[in-house]
Amino acid sequence: MITGWGNYIQRNYKANIYYPKELDSLKNLLSKKGLKSLSIRGNGRSYGDSSINKNILSLKKLKKIIKIDKQKLILYCSSNCTIGEINKELLKKNLFFKVSPGTKFVTIGGAIASDIHGKNHHHEGCFSNSVQEIELMTSNGIKIRCSKNKKKTVFKATAGGMGLTGVILFAKIKLKKIKSNYILEKKIISNNLKETLNHYKKYNNWEYIVSWIDMTATKSELGRGITYLGKHIKSNKKKIQQIENMKFFFPSFLLNNFFIIIYNKIFFYFSQIKKKKIVHLNHYFYPLDKIKNWNLFYGNKGFIQIQILLKEKNIYKNLIELIEFFQNKKIYSFVTTLKKLGKRNNNYLSFPDNGYTVTFDIKFNNQIELFYKKLEEKLIEMNAKIYLTKDSLMKRKHFEKSYFELKKFKKIKNKIDKKNIFQSFQSKRLFISE
Ligand SMILES: Cc1cc2nc3c(=O)[nH]c(=O)nc-3n(C[C@H](O)[C@H](O)[C@H](O)COP(=O)(O)OP(=O)(O)OC[C@H]3O[C@@H](n4cnc5c(N)ncnc54)[C@H](O)[C@@H]3O)c2cc1C
DSSP states (O other): OOOOTTOOOOOOOOOEEEOOSSHHHHHHHHTOTTOOOBEEESSSOSSSSTTOOSEEEEOTTSOOOEEEETTTTEEEEETTSBHHHHHHHHHHTTEEESSOOSOSOOBHHHHHHTTOOOTTHHHHOOGGGGEEEEEEEOTTSOEEEEOSSSSHHHHHHHTTSTTOSOEEEEEEEEEEEOSSSEEEEEEEEESSHHHHHHHHHHTTTSSEEEEEEOTTOOGGGTTOEEEEEEEEEOOOOOOOOOOEEOOSOOOGGGSOHHHHHHHHHHHHHHTTSOOEEEEEHHHHHOGGGGEETGGGGGOTTOEEEEEEEEESTTHHHHHHHHHHHHHHTTOOOSSEEEEEEOOOOSOSSOOOOSEEEEEEEEEOOTTHHHHHHHHHHHHHHHTOEEOGGGOSSOOHHHHHHHOTTHHHHHHHHHHHOTTOOBOOHHHHHTTSOO
16 A cells, blocks of 8 residues: 555555666556556655555666766756755755755655745745756657746646656756855744744745744734744754654554643743754754654554645734634644745746745544535635645645646646646546546
8 A cells, every 4th residue: 555645545546556677668668558547656755645546657766867067056867866865965065955845855856746845935936946957758758858948838837747747857956055064043932923924024034934833822822933044054063863763653542632732832842942053954954854754653544734825915814713723623733834935936836926834734533524624615715725745635626726827737738648647646636637
């Protein structure tokens, strides 16, 4: 049984996973008679069913290529390399990605297909903003090079296109120079939502900003939290990083509302101890990677993450309403984060746009689907959008309303994937690949 990172099992099925070792075998697979549909899987860090289908293509066994031009600040790599594998080479040269996600276990293919964003979207935009060229294999086995200037519409459909236009094989990516592998991290406490939101105005010039929100605080403390600011600095501190491995599902009954309330309160008070420190870049960007398979913590039924984009207009009112909606229904998110997003790019299905994005991590139980249905009605009213790479439950109506360039996307998909080979359970659920 193969699942997304949330381990949330939605269907009973047996998946065939294909692992071509060479590009020719990949081409042969795509022309295989009887192959009706196929999803592409990077490293399975999307939370729901974006990379799942009855037939799955994994690029893990293809040769990995990493080439770095330090002078021109250009990376050329195969799409099956993970951010972590590339970082190992980049950091030796004091180079780094312009945009990095919250885990280094994401492949370049996955980063482009989801057009991921980091803690610096307000400055750098999405991952694809630094992608100069993509080499794509379409379902008829033809290789296409596309960029923001060449075959523009294929680029706009592929970056953020959730693997539905073709297989991303290689990419050319612009990098940035850094002074060391260390980050100055500053923690700012906020006692309510107004203060939390104000920090985004006050500290907008910091390179990186992300907040943790205490979802259990109510009344005058509602929306309180910790905002983590970060910037690259010069430092010679030695790297210390330990990796723990979670080997078993955590007993599900222990992660109950009582535990979550206590944990959030303790976290809020203990976080106030050290307000400024120098940390290794791995610690700042990828804190959860210290525990391998931390997703097992949510028990054997798994969990869902709901990542919502709320427009800047009415942000205070809408966030209050949303937090209270969760609290009234007694649905507690174990970890809740908030980030500011900047201007949207031109890609048809990319998620970010001017506003704030908030994530809720919720242990799965039988009421979640019903809860989600009610939440979705609220989100439609608020004109809010759900991030495809985190989604497990969105319905067609909400998707079509919030992804307003869907028609343009479908036009390109129909043109370059005539037989509609690239599909996932998510694309079927949302009728993207009809
Ligand atoms: C702990 C954690 C933190 C995260 N933090 C962030 C964050 O800060 N910002 C953010 O934006 N996201 C974040 N994510 C989500 C993650 O970055 C995306 O889900 C990413 O797409 C996962 O990459 P993957 O290689 O695991 O791809 P998969 O999960 O395997 O696939 C994701 C999508 O990419 C497609 N795809 C994968 N490889 C290819 C390819 N070669 N060609 C074409 N399509 C392909 C798949 O079909 C699928 O639609 C986080 C996830 C986790 C688990």
